[in-house]
Amino acid sequence: MTFSLHGFADADCNSQNCDNVDNYWVKIKRLTDIDLGSWTGNDVASGKNQLVNKKTFCAISYREDGNNRVMYNPELQLQGPTDGDARQFIVSNDGNQIPLTIHLERFSENDAPQTPDRFTPGSTVTLTGNNEYRLCRENELSVTVTAYKDDIISAGATGIYSGIFKMQAGSGTSPESPGPVFIEFSITLNVAPAILISGLEDMLLSAKTGQDISESQKFCVYAASRSKFKIKGLSRFGSGAFQLDNNGQTIEYNLTVGPSNNNGAGNRITLVEGGDFVGRPSWKGDQQLDCGNDENMMLTVSINKASLDSANSGLYQDTVTLIVTPES
Numbered sequence: 061m062t063f064s065l066h067g068f069a070d071a072d073c074n075s076q077n078c079d080n081v082d083n084y085w086v087k088i089k090r091l092t093d094i095d096l097g098s099w100t101g102n103d104v105a106s107g108k109n110q111l112v113n114k115k116t117f118c119a120i121s122y123r124e125d126g127n128n129r130v131m132y133n134p135e136l137q138l139q140g141p142t143d144g145d146a147r148q149f150i151v152s153n154d155g156n157q158i159p160l161t162i163h164l165e166r167f168s169e170n171d172a173p174q175t176p177d178r179f180t181p182g183s184t185v186t187l188t189g190n191n192e193y194r195l196c197r198e199n200e201l202s203v204t205v206t207a208y209k210d211d212i213i214s215a216g217a218t219g220i221y222s223g224i225f226k227m228q229a230g231s232g233t234s235p236e237s238p239g240p241v242f243i244e245f246s247i248t249l250n251v252a253p254a255i256l257i258s259g260l261e262d263m264l265l266s267a268k269t270g271q272d273i274s275e276s277q278k279f280c281v282y283a284a285s286r287s288k289f290k291i292k293g294l295s296r297f298g299s300g301a302f303q304l305d306n307n308g309q310t311i312e313y314n315l316t317v318g319p320s321n322n323n324g325a326g327n328r329i330t331l332v333e334g335g336d337f338v339g340r341p342s343w344k345g346d347q348q349l350d351c352g353n354d355e356n357m358m359l360t361v362s363i364n365k366a367s368l369d370s371a372n373s374g375l376y377q378d379t380v381t382l383i384v385t386p387e388s
Contacts, residue, residue, distance in 0.1 A: 083124040084236035088229035091117035091243045098250040114204040118196040119229040131189030132234040138179040140225035151221040167200035217285040222248040253386045254284040274362040278355035283345020288387035290337035296379040298333045304376035313363045320358040
């Protein structure tokens with residue numbers, strides 16, 4: 061019994077990712093699932109502007125000619141879920157979408173020259189075959205997937221965003237027409253619960269004899285998917301109560317928070333210094349990081365006249381820390 065081993069054979073071929081007609085072949089190999097990782101509250105606060113990952117694969121079209129291969133120019137097409145206008149690829153989560161930017165580029169200087177391009181729905185990218193680069197591993201490419209911060213924030217929901225994609229390779233300039241062949245892979249992105257408080261500024265209170273004091277300012281609470289949140293407050297000089305300090309002399313004050321557009325008593329809460337996180341069903345985070353210059357929460361500092369009348373004159377001050385957390 062006699063047999064021969066072909067010097068240019070490629071492993072891992074099946075009817076899905078390799079096909080041939082006589083001596084003509086088209087192959088696409090080694091493209092696996094792409095995980096963009098997690099987007100978290102820390103990413104929002106730090107201003108990180110994208111999540112990106114890349115995978116390496118190869119695609120070739122050729123004719124087997126004895127111990128040589130004549131290389132042709134294969135055509136690539138990416139198929140997968142798109143937005144309503146079919147202009148962008150997307151990953152989705154229960155009807156919410158995050159658009160993706162997907163680029164193709166040459167993997168290294170040791171690979172055959174290829175055509176860098178951006179994949180768009182329905183488009184075809186033609187690669188450059190080279191007779192000096194005859195193996196799949198000598199024709200490697202990187203597909204780079206990017207999701208951008210603004211699109212993630214605008215998506216409107218936390219959770220796992222995903223999509224199933226198909227990279228298809230056609231025979232291109234080959235005189236025969238094997239294929240097309242393809243590899244399916246997933247793209248996933250986890251949007252973790254994210255929350256951010258901003259917009260608070262120093263407050264100056266002026267006391268008037270015989271009168272209560274009440275001063276307010278707006279601030280912003282951002283929360284992914286406009287989710288509900290809770291809040292708590294800490295006082296530098298108080299313990300169980302908010303207090304202003306003047307060299308050991310103190311004045312107790314109240315700290316009340318509630319939605320800035322609806323300050324009815326049912327939606328406002330007077331915080332207990334160092335107490336548990338508290339909230340109302342109407343408290344929902346804004347979908348824009350800065351609330352679009354329309355801050356959604358109001359903080360009110362109030363001191364009753366009895367506390368003021370019994371205090372010595374001087375400058376009283378405190379540092380307040382507000383902490384927000386997503387509603388569980």
